[in-house]
Amino acid sequence: MTSLTLAIRIEDLSFSWQRTGRPDLMISELSLNEGEMALITGPSGSGKTSLLNLLSGVTVADSGRLEVLGQDMSVLGASNRDAFRADNIGLIFQIFNLLPYLSVLENIILAGTFSAERQRRSGDLEAQAHTLLEALDLPPGTFAARKVNTLSIGQQQRVAAARALAGNPRLIIADEPTSALDAANRDRFIDLITNLCRDRGATLVVVSHDQALTPFFDRRINMPDINRAMIDKTGAA
Amino acid sequence: MSIWLLTLRSLASRRWTVLLTICSIAVSVTLVLGVERLRNDAENSFTKTISGTDLIVGARTGAVQLLLYSVFRVGSATNNIGWKSHQDFAADPRVAWTVPLSLGDSHRGYRVLGTSPDYFEHYRYADGRRLEVAVGRRFESLFDVVLGYEVAKALGYGVGSALVIEHGLGSGINKHDALPFEVVGILSPTGTPVDRTLHVSLEALEAIHLDFGPSRRAPGRRLQAEDLAGLELQPRSITAYMVGLRSKTSIFSVQRDINNYRGEPLLAILPGVAMHELWSTVSVAETALRAVSVCVLVSALLGMMTMLLAGLNERRREMAVLRAVGASPRHIGALLVLESTALVILGTALGAAIMSAAYVLLSDWAGTTYGLFLTSMLPGQTEYMFIAAIIAAGTLAGLVPAVRAVRQSLADGLSGDHRFR
Numbered sequence: 001m002t003s004l005t006l007a008i009r010i011e012d013l014s015f016s017w018q019r020t021g022r023p024d025l026m027i028s029e030l031s032l033n034e035g036e037m038a039l040i041t042g043p044s045g046s047g048k049t050s051l052l053n054l055l056s057g058v059t060v061a062d063s064g065r066l067e068v069l070g071q072d073m074s075v076l077g078a079s080n081r082d083a084f085r086a087d088n089i090g091l092i093f094q095i096f097n098l099l100p101y102l103s104v105l106e107n108i109i110l111a112g113t114f115s116a117e118r119q120r121r122s123g124d125l126e127a128q129a130h131t132l133l134e135a136l137d138l139p140p141g142t143f144a145a146r147k148v149n150t151l152s153i154g155q156q157q158r159v160a161a162a163r164a165l166a167g168n169p170r171l172i173i174a175d176e177p178t179s180a181l182d183a184a185n186r187d188r189f190i191d192l193i194t195n196l197c198r199d200r201g202a203t204l205v206v207v208s209h210d211q212a213l214t215p216f217f218d219r220r221i222n223m224p225d226i227n228r229a230m231i232d233k234t235g236a237a
Numbered sequence: 238m239s240i241w242l243l244t245l246r247s248l249a250s251r252r253w254t255v256l257l258t259i260c261s262i263a264v265s266v267t268l269v270l271g272v273e274r275l276r277n278d279a280e281n282s283f284t285k286t287i288s289g290t291d292l293i294v295g296a297r298t299g300a301v302q303l304l305l306y307s308v309f310r311v312g313s314a315t316n317n318i319g320w321k322s323h324q325d326f327a328a329d330p331r332v333a334w335t336v337p338l339s340l341g342d343s344h345r346g347y348r349v350l351g352t353s354p355d356y357f358e359h360y361r362y363a364d365g366r367r368l369e370v371a372v373g374r375r376f377e378s379l380f381d382v383v384l385g386y387e388v389a390k391a392l393g394y395g396v397g398s399a400l401v402i403e404h405g406l407g408s409g410i411n412k413h414d415a416l417p418f419e420v421v422g423i424l425s426p427t428g429t430p431v432d433r434t435l436h437v438s439l440e441a442l443e444a445i446h447l448d449f450g451p452s453r454r455a456p457g458r459r460l461q462a463e464d465l466a467g468l469e470l471q472p473r474s475i476t477a478y479m480v481g482l483r484s485k486t487s488i489f490s491v492q493r494d495i496n497n498y499r500g501e502p503l504l505a506i507l508p509g510v511a512m513h514e515l516w517s518t519v520s521v522a523e524t525a526l527r528a529v530s531v532c533v534l535v536s537a538l539l540g541m542m543t544m545l546l547a548g549l550n551e552r553r554r555e556m557a558v559l560r561a562v563g564a565s566p567r568h569i570g571a572l573l574v575l576e577s578t579a580l581v582i583l584g585t586a587l588g589a590a591i592m593s594a595a596y597v598l599l600s601d602w603a604g605t606t607y608g609l610f611l612t613s614m615l616p617g618q619t620e621y622m623f624i625a626a627i628i629a630a631g632t633l634a635g636l637v638p639a640v641r642a643v644r645q646s647l648a649d650g651l652s653g654d655h656r657f658r
Contacts, residue, residue, distance in 0.1 A: 058560070079565045086563020093561065096554040101250030106238055113238045114563035163562070 006067070007171055007203035008032040008055065013064035014229075015050055023062070025050040026228040030221070032203060034069075034170065037194055039214055040207045042223025046230050048207045051223070052175055055205065056089055057081030069170050086115035090164025090202075092174035097160030098148040104159050105129055105144040111166040118167025125166060132162040136192055154185040161193050165200070172197055174206045178213070190216045240568065244575045247555070251548065258541050259584045265537040266588025266627060267595070269530040270620055274596070275609075276523055277617065282363065282609050284512040286429045287479075289361035291488050293511075294318070294326070294495055295477035297502035304511040307338055307477040310348040310430045314340065317474035322500045326480070329494075331487040334359055336479040339442050339472065342402050347388045349402050349435045351442035351472075359481055362429045372396055373422030376438055379470075382418040383436040386426040394420050402437075402445060416445050428609060440470035480505070534627065538634045541580055545573065545638035549645060556646045569646050570639040577635025581628050589624065 010030040016023045025047040032038055042048055053059045054066055057073055058081070066073045069088055076084060085091075090111070098107045108129040112119040122128040130140040136158040148156060157177055164172050172193070178186040190206075194216050197204040206213065214220050224230050248255050287293075287308050295303045296316035305311040320337075327335040336359050339351035350356075357368050357375050373396040376383050384394055394400065398420045418437065426432055482488060488507065495505035556569055564572075600611035 056561075079567060082560075082563055082565035082568075085561075091561040093557070097558060097561075099247075099555055099558055101246050102238075106246075109238050110243075110558075110562050113240065113243065114565075114568065 005034050006031055007034040007036065007069055008205075009065070009067040011065040013054070013061050013066055015054060015059070015061045017050070023229045025054075027051075027064075027226050028228065030226060032205070032219075034203050035198070035201050036219060037197065037204045037217045038206070039217040039220045040205060040223060041209060041211055041214075041220060042227075043209065046223035047227045048223055049175070052173060052205075052207060055171075056091060056173055057085045083115075087117040088169050088171060090166075090169040090172040092157070092160045092164045092172070092177045094176040095153065095156075095180050097163070098156055100147075100149050102148070103144065104133070104138070104146050104148060104151070105140070107148060107159055108132065108163045108166050111163050115167060118169065122167045129162060129166055132165055132196075133159075135196060136162055137188075138162075153180050154182075154189065157181065157185075157189055158192065161189070161196070165193075165196055165202070168200060168202070170202055172202050172204045174204070176208055177206065178208065178210065183212075186210070186213075240572065240575070244572055244579065247572075248576060248579065254544055254548070255580065258544050258580055259587060261537045261540050262581060262584025262631070263587035263591060265530070265534040266585045266624075267591045269534050269623060269627070270589060270592045271595070272526050272530040273620055273623060274592070274617070275611075276526065277619075278611050279609060280516055282428065283516055284509060285363050286512065287360065287362060287508050289359065289365055289481065290479045290508055291482045291485065292480040292492055292495070292505045293477060293508050294323075294480060294503055294505045297504045300504070300506045300511045301515050303477065303504055303506055304508060304515060306340065308430065308508065308512075310340070310350075310434060314476050317476055318478075318503060319501055320471065320473055320475060322498060322503065323475060323478050325498075325500070326491075326495060327478075329491070331482055331484070331491055332480055333483045334481045336360070337439060337472075337475045338477045338479065339439055340476045342404055342442065342445075344388075344400055344402050344435050345392060347385075347392075347433055347435055349382075349437060349442070351437050351439045351475075353439060356436065359479065360431065362427055362431070366427070368427065368431060369425040370422045371425040373420070375422055376436065376441075377421070379438065379441050379444060380416065380418045381421040381437070381441075383422040383424060384420055385424055385430075385432040385434045385436075387432040388435055389420075389423040394423075396420055396423065400435075402435075404446075428604065439472050439475070443470045443472045534630075537584075538581075538631055541577060541631065542634045542637055545577060545635065546641065549638060549642055552642075553645065553649060556642060557649060560646055560649075566643040566646050570643045573639035573642050574632060574635045577638070578628070578632045581631025581635075585624055585627050585631075589620075 008031065010027050012029075013025065013027045014023045015025040040048060040051070050059075054061055054073070055068060057068070057076065060074055060081075068084075071084060073081065073084075099110070102110065105126065109125045112122070112125045119125055130144065133140040133143055138155060138158055143151075143155075143159075148159065151159065157180070160177070164174070174193070177193075178189055181189060190213055194204060196202075204217075206217070211220075293303060293307050295307055296314060296318050298315060302312065306314050323335065323337060326332055334355060336356045337351075337353055338356075340348060342349040342351075354375055354377075357370075360368055370383070371386070373383070375381075382400065388394070399417045400420065401417050418441070424431060480491070482491060492505040492507070495503050559569060559572070560566075596611055603609040603611050
């Protein structure tokens with residue numbers, strides 16, 4: 001069994017989009033401790049998206065071992081992986097994180113729609129949503145009932161962060177969360193989310209092409225350095 | 238935030254297209270249910286063109302043919318029957334009443350019926366409604382005529398108008414024009430062939446036909462009203478007669494006795510049975526009507542399917558967000574099916590409500606104008622089956638976009654948004 005202190009453990013992982021094609025992602029070894037803040041960088045095509053899809057259980061590896069929070073992902077069926085994601089992973093996208101027909105508060109408590117576990121852990125999901133909004137500089141009195149399309153991009157990303165954190169998932173994954181933000185908003189966002197994750201002991205994995213974010217993180221992982229499929233490709237070229 | 242609430246909020250955000258879809262479903266449901274209910278009531282209305290009459294007796298022919306000429310004034314009798322045989326059965330202790338019917342003359346295309354004043358008493362239609370004289374009175378003296386509603390309306394007659402009866406069915410050549418009739422009454426609309434009939438006494442018909450009989454008149458001189466004084470106007474033959482019995486239980490024995498009558502070949506029919514037989518011959522039109530309304534329904538469901546399919550592309554982000562918070566592709570599919578089912582249920586409910594409201598509002602008008610009695614105010618069993626079938630079909634139609642959404646969200650993976658950069 002894997003030590004519980006590891007959030008992510010990868011061994012000899014191989015994955016390709018086309019079943020028969022040559023691998024897009026090959027990682028011999030990668031581990032992340034629980035509570036660690038990791039920044040994953042690399043150019044497009046370096047396997048970042050593939051890695052995120054694997055970590056969040058949307059796809060499965062062709063071979064090798066991937067454990068997330070101690071769970072061997074290869075033994076879970078598709079709907080169990082979806083349930084695992086609902087319970088344990090908070091996701092943030094680059095943009096369009098929110099459902100336009102729901103209010104700010106409703107978007108946050110959406111985290112509990114597919115996970116009774118997250119409802120339970122939060123105690124009271126709505127109350128926690130208020131606390132998170134407060135912590136993210138979005139006073140709930142002003143923002144909870146707002147329609148999301150009246151918010152700025154920066155505010156929308158913070159609402160997305162609140163949803164990712166609601167119900168205390170142990171792993172937060174963010175895919176280019178700051179690429180639509182200006183520098184000031186970017187720093188503020190990363191500062192807020194890393195602090196909230198640290199407070200809660202959650203592991204944070206952020207994918208970004210922006211190396212200026214490095215100082216906020218414990219560790220930076222450069223995809224071209226660990227993706228052997230990439231190394232093979234460049235070597236062949 | 239339950240998946241139900243999520244569905245409702247998502248639908249509400251697309252309220253205009255959703256509303257249009259619901260309306261188009263509602264309209265076709267109204268049509269399907271309306272056709273079904275109208276068909277039912279039309280049959281009911283038709284088969285009650287004559288009610289309260291136990292038997293109709295005429296010369297031996299087919300049951301439907303006897304019905305057609307005696308009740309619907311369509312075609313004509315090949316033979317008349319004797320007044321004597323009518324009298325024989327009128328005197329039968331099992332018989333409560335008889336009403337003689339004499340047909341064969343017309344006025345500007347409308348049939349003339351010679352009968353007794355009892356006709357107004359015993360002719361019933363729908364659920365035992367009587368004929369009512371809207372203006373004037375029933376016929377009393379020899380040259381009185383009572384018009385059906387449509388005759389008066391179409392030909393512009395009122396009480397006091399004079400008219401001439403034509404011999405035969407409307408060539409207009411042989412007119413009994415020396416003996417004009419006076420309109421004394423006009424009946425209320427009934428929606429039955431009575432509306433298209435002129436009613437006179439049997440004696441009046443006999444009188445005008447004296448002109449054609451073995452001559453009681455000098456050559457070259459036509460019969461005049463004053464010649465009739467003191468003449469015996471009892472008809473020797475009639476076309477048919479209606480029979481009412483003292484007890485329904487004797488219907489079949491009386492019918493058998495009439496059919497076996499030795500004096501002349503007679504036929505007695507049960508009008509209700511013959512009318513159902515006649516109605517079944519028009520069931521092809523009924524089926525066609527139903528087919529059209531089902532086609533309309535299918536097109537409405539296809540419209541809904543199109544709306545949902547067209548919306549899927551714009552909703553990729555929505556699906557990606559739901560996937561991110563843990564929705565499985567199955568959840569996404571369920572969401573779409575829930576959506577289409579909700580649309581169909583709302584549309585069907587609206588359609589059924591419109592139909593019921595229209596029924597209540599239009600029932601009086603349809604009765605007086607078309608003689609169509611809208612009697613079934615509550616949906617019948619067939620209608621509930623239709624409703625269930627419509628909802629099932631709608632749910633099935635919703636499976637198509639649902640399956641597509643599932644495929645799409647699987648293909649998009651986690652980052653549904655990378656397509657929108």
